Amino acid sequence: MAAARERRLPHLHLTLDAPTWAFRCPAPASVTVATLSTSAPRPDGEFRLIDFDRLSVLGRGNGGIVHKVSHRRTSALYALKIIHRGHPGADEEVDVVRRVDSPHIVRCHSVLPTASGDSALLLELMDGGSLDSLVRGGHGGFPEEALAEVAAQALSGLAYLRARRVVHRDIKPANLLVNSAGHVKIADFGIAEVVSRAGKYRAAYEGTAAYMSPERFDTERSLHGDGDEQDRVDPYAADVWGLGVTVLELLVGRYPLLPAGQKPSWAALMCAICFGELPTLLDSTASPELRGFVAACLQKDHRKRASVAELLVHPFVTGRDVAASRRALCQVIEQRSMPISTRV
Structure with a gap:
């Protein structure tokens, strides 16, 4: 199955260390x-x-x-x-x-x-770069206060897009940009889709494989809004999954769904995303609020995954000290922003 799907998806971005x-x-x-x-x-x-x-x-x-x-x-x-x-x-x-x-x-x-x-x-122009550029280079993970601010602002952006029936479909650290004022903004709408009022949209397997949700690997299901209502895949749920992987990556300081050093092949990513468990490191380093937030984002069944509206009222977001979280994020940006080689 993996070999067949690799042939069908030749355009997926598999390089995890590519900067922004x-x-x-x-x-x-x-x-x-x-x-x-x-x-x-x-x-x-x-x-x-x-x-x-x-x-x-x-x-x-x-x-x-x-x-x-x-x-x-x-x-x-x-x-x-x-x-x-x-x-x-x-x-x-x-x-x-x-x-x-x-x-x-x-x-x-x-x-x-x-x-x-x-x-x-x-x-x-976002002068702080991307979250991808900030987490790479051996800097390690973000403090939880900064992560809470990232999550809150990214969710506000996703809520805005959802209200306009826009699915981003490539939420990842490289597509969340920051500035020195501590603002987090969603970027790069190259594979975004405006969902029709009938719920239809383009083929779901475009994007960066490492941040695709489990349902987007299943090309044999109804991915275009056809079929019974209960069987339809919610296109907005994929953006929540991407945010969950992003927050987890910023916490641990590297791509979190594969063991450190493992080659990110399509088959390895598919197995990890569709069948793997959350890293055990999360259990020992994160607060209960952060663990709960990530778990709500990374439900493999899209029907059980939290919505953007639900995540906006999650304790990890609403329980943060807004001023302290913004200061923590600004400190991360100030300490880690630097010119690096980048790509679109």
Whole structure:
């Protein structure tokens, strides 16, 4: 079965140590006044590509490239994501980023026209990088106070998307970006989907295999909203699973569902995700509230998995000291943010 499915899923991302496409990068000496791009989105057409100087490459991938750019007139800093023409999901990503406007989502200021036909997204620049970049490099896990803040803000972003029928489908540390103010925002809508009112959506096995939920490995089930109501797979439940794996990874300081050093092959990931148990390390290092939160996220049966609304009122989230949790997260960001090699 594993061999057959490996042939059917050749496009899954299996590299667990790949860094992200956004990271903290100091402004060059030639820029005397620079601000991060945090203002409200502007109508398409107000910005032009020729208005920006490209300062550095923030990341590369099969889908395109991301630059750190500076607006020539204002010196404001942005991330410019250029998606290659014809790349699968490019139109969907543009459609989704046009729909969303939330303090918990990386803001798209404008979709810029290009002569080549590529898609160019002018995005808010997150100066703290990604949670992936912060947890890697031998730094170890996050303190629980910081984890509670990450969970609360990510859940607020997922609640916003759920209200607009958007499924992200690739929630992982690399797609949760932070800034020096301690804000956590969801990024990269390359395989996101707007679920129809009938509950239908695209094939469920796109995404990063390491963070896919068990039901998304089962391609023989009804994954498009067809069949009996009780047999339908809730598409939003997969994002909760991804958040659970993310929180657990930030706690232990490495990908948590495989033993340290094990090669992350598709078959190994499928077995660990669909049939494996939670790491025993969690039982000895985490508070009961955190253990309960992760367990609620990582129920293998999507029907038993907690919803975003339920997790927002979980004691791990509501019981945190908000100010202390934000300070703890800011400390992690300040201590660990540094330029690293990145990709989209």
